[in-house]
Amino acid sequence: MQHASVNDDGLHLSEAIRSGQAVAVSDASFHGTSGTSSTVVEGSVPEHRLLCHAQVPGPVKEGDSLRCELAGNYSAVLCVNAICLQHNVTQGSITVACDNINSLRPFKPEYLPHPRDKNLDLMQAVWASVQQSPIDWNPVHIHGHQDRKVKDSHHRLSALNCEMDAQAKLFYWHLSAVLSTLEAPQLPIHNEGWTVWSGDIKLPSPSRECRDPGSHQPALLDSTQALLLQCLIGD
Numbered sequence: 240m241q242h243a244s245v246n247d248d249g250l251h252l253s254e255a256i257r258s259g260q261a262v263a264v265s266d267a268s269f270h271g272t273s274g275t276s277s278t279v280v281e282g283s284v285p286e287h288r289l290l291c292h293a294q295v296p297g298p299v300k301e302g303d304s305l306r307c308e309l310a311g312n313y314s315a316v317l318c319v320n321a322i323c324l325q326h327n328v329t330q331g332s333i334t335v336a337c338d339n340i341n342s343l344r345p346f347k348p349e350y351l352p353h354p355r356d357k358n359l360d361l362m363q364a365v366w367a368s369v370q371q372s373p374i375d376w377n378p379v380h381i382h383g384h385q386d387r388k389v390k391d392s393h394h395r396l397s398a399l400n401c402e403m404d405a406q407a408k409l410f411y412w413h414l415s416a417v418l419s420t421l422e423a424p425q426l427p428i429h430n431e432g433w434t435v436w437s438g439d440i441k442l443p444s445p446s447r448e449c450r451d452p453g454s455h456q457p458a459l460l461d462s463t464q465a466l467l468l469q470c471l472i473g474d
Contacts (some may be wrong), residue, residue, distance in 0.1 A: 265311025297423030
């Protein structure tokens with residue numbers, strides 16, 4: 240995360256997490272092969288909220304909204320886990336909401352990372368961070384852009400989602416003004432597990448179907464290697 244702020248060191252949010260009243264909502268904005276995400280964590284009221292922004296870690300394929308939304312969810316888990324650690328929160332729950340249903344899979348109890356998962360590195364990072372969390376995570380899918388048309392009954396979550404959509408766009412334009420390039424940085428991601436690289440390019444979904452772009456090379460991983468990678472991720 241490039242920017243994160245909360246005005247009371249997260250004390251109000253820690254109390255909301257303990258009582259199960261906290262919510263975490265994110266959204267993303269992507270432009271070509273780069274993207275940004277914004278995330279807000281609130282208690283029962285907007286005061287003392289935590290707001291954070293991130294540049295989506297690469298590589299980002301053009302139009303890959305899932306990776307950008309995962310980055311927002313990942314920011315939410317990291318921030319909430321930090322608050323729990325800071326204020327010794329050992330039990331509680333939080334509702335996490337997003338308008339991309341696939342990005343919520345790592346929060347579901349039955350989910351396990353699989354080498355065929357799209358954006359496995361971020362899926363694994365979110366999942367592993369949730370496993371380390373001392374609280375319960377309750378995923379809720381909401382429809383996006385409900386500032387234009389109401390599509391579900393999650394009014395507060397929808398309003399926060401629309402706000403984060405605008406914030407992510409503003410953060411993108413902020414980065415475009417201060418950085419010489421907006422190429423998504425390929426950096427190590429906490430809890431991403433084992434990774435596969437082709438030269439200096441990370442393969443975020445290293446399944447046996449993953450091939451060098453634009454070539455007809457054999458699959459990078461055969462079935463035995465894919466099974467081994469799955470076992471390593473499971474560990």
